Amino acid sequence: MSNLPGDLKYAATHEWARLDDDGLVTVGITDHAQEALGDLVFVETPELDSQVQAGEGCAVVESVKAASDIYAPVAGVIVDSNSRLQDEPELVNSDPYGDGWIMRIRPEEEDDIERLMTADDYEQMLAEEDED
């Protein structure tokens, strides 16, 4: 079973989100997502200062198998992106919840993140998908 930290929130589209002390939301993709994608060869990080809606595609990860959109889990403004991923997209594979983070968003509403799934909900969703 893939690794699912309990202190994170999860989107159905396989992003994780964490509300930090500075009020910003850090976003990445889940361990399950990186494993399904396989070795990443390219990450297109989002444009800084751009306004995003929840569920809007704003970054792209590309692996040897596929290119896949990353959706903003909450609405807000992109204030930071992980520049290390330019040269080291493999960080998303090796450390999806740490050095492989993708972007940080200043959320319009701080409690927007509460709409997302808990680790348990997300795990349940993965298990159901697996049964299909």
Next chain:
Amino acid sequence: MRNDPLIFEQGRPGRRAAAQAPGDFPVGAGIPDRFLRAGPARLPEVSELQVVRHYTRLSQKNFSIDTQFYPLGSCTMKYNPRGCNRLAMLPGFLDRHPWAPDSVSQGVMSCLHDLQEMLAEVTGMAGVSLTPMAGAQGEFAGVAMIRAYHLARGDEARNEILVPDAAHGTNPATAVMCGYKVREIPTDRDGDVDLEALKQALGPQTAGIMLTNPSTLGVFERRITEMAELVHKAGGLLYYDGANLNAILGKARPGDMGFDVIHMNLHKTFSTPHGGGGPGSGAIGVSKRLLPHMPVPVVAREGEAYRWLTERDLPQTIGRLSAFMGNTGVVLRAYVYARMLGREGMGRVADFATLNANYLMCRLRAEGFQVWFPQRRASHEFIISLKQEAKELGATAMDFAKRLLDYGYHAPTAYFPLLVPECLLIEPTETETREELDGFVEAMVCIRDEARRDPDYLKQAPYTLPVRRLDEVRAAKELDLKWLPGTPALKEQE
């Protein structure tokens, strides 16, 4: 396996092969001095025998439809009958200059005109333009026409193209190239477009929808007329990605389903050369309302004479996509193919493409492979998922794909569509025999047995090809596409 050096690396200074310059074209005739070379071109300096051996050996390394079964899903790698090549290379076609006036081009123009008519008839469209030089250009032309149509009506607020998530990756790319935003529509559990989600997404911002039918999931979109009604009611147009046209040729017509524009990959459905750079041909067909926007030139028949329709005849055209008339040589091959088939033959293409796919699907299912939509009849292609094999044996779709090469089969499309885990998308086409299909099933069973005995064995495959398992990550990250004199030779593969 020997690793042949590049032709440049085989050269030695001063080594030459003799060739007779054509007598009817004096060297340098009429070319201003400033455009002439100062020194000889940097060509490989090799003997004739070296050239012959080099290219013969390279051709022997090719995996091609002429040598192997090539069930690459959504690509329709069917046999290209030799007769099409032979007739398209008649001297009258080959030697015609693209600037030749209409009066001496009536023959080729009549062929192009008849092909336009045949394609319009078999797709149920009002008009056809043969100018797009590849599938991607055909797609571009299609969406550019949708855009031109809305703008010509002053309908400028439409900025969104809907694309189902099972679509070809080129569809969203095309929409973006044409200046549109893309909105994805999900698929329901049976492989149809989610109609409720479509209703939600439609609105005054909808320029159109791009659809493949049968879809890349290998099933026919059953509620297509209902979808067409919904999209049209919202003011949008329907674009048909013709990649899977082989499945319905002569049986059902996109025009009757309500589509406004279709691109046809002549290099798929109409059997022109395909793969390895083509050249392709992405003819487009349009409904009445898009006729004024077709790319030019188009051939028109007036009485007994043919003439080119240009910007003068179609002032609202999206313009030209090539300097002359597309890939005429390729289009001529499609013309011969269409004439050889005739109306009945086109229907037989779909009959046997579908029969072969369903036969192969049933045989693989009987051998215990997981068919992804067991409740649906396959169209001309189908999906199996190797999820179980990956989980239980550690043998992934990629491992099977690579090992198939050792068995003499080109791998099916792997990991596409993205919606299905560990999938192979298999399209046998109508030109394969039953024995060939049986051989493929046998290979799949053997590979699974190998995986059961020794899961690691497949990880190293292929074993018998000139190039072994590639480092795909490195290949994607460190692109190395050009060679310059002095570049060190390729390292022998481990």
